[in-house]
Amino acid sequence: MRIRSRAGNFNMTIEDVTVENGELVMTGKMGVWSAKTMLNVDELKQMLATMKVSARVLDFAALFAFRYLTSLVEEDRARHLAAEAAPLPEQKI
Numbered sequence: 001m002r003i004r005s006r007a008g009n010f011n012m013t014i015e016d017v018t019v020e021n022g023e024l025v026m027t028g029k030m031g032v033w034s035a036k037t038m039l040n041v042d043e044l045k046q047m048l049a050t051m052k053v054s055a056r057v058l059d060f061a062a063l064f065a066f067r068y069l070t071s072l073v074e075e076d077r078a079r080h081l082a083a084e085a086a087p088l089p090e091q092k093i
Helices: 041-050 055-085
Strands: 002-005 008-020 023-030 033-039
Touching: 033 041
Parallel strands: none
Antiparallel strands: 002 008, 008 023, 023 033
């Protein structure tokens, strides 16, 4: 992401997204500075209400979410198959 403001132009990276005290918390960097962005439910509703989202954008977001979730399931399946196929360590008697 990029932030453009009178204070300057910054790249913003998000390294982690969590929920704390009922707020969505995005931790990362704005430029070289550590940053934490908190978003409560009302702020999220307001942000979503102001966005003008076309059907193409919704299609893209839905397809992205589907592909992302599918990849997580496939990665998990591959890990389980690899664990099942791994030889058991030899036991000494």
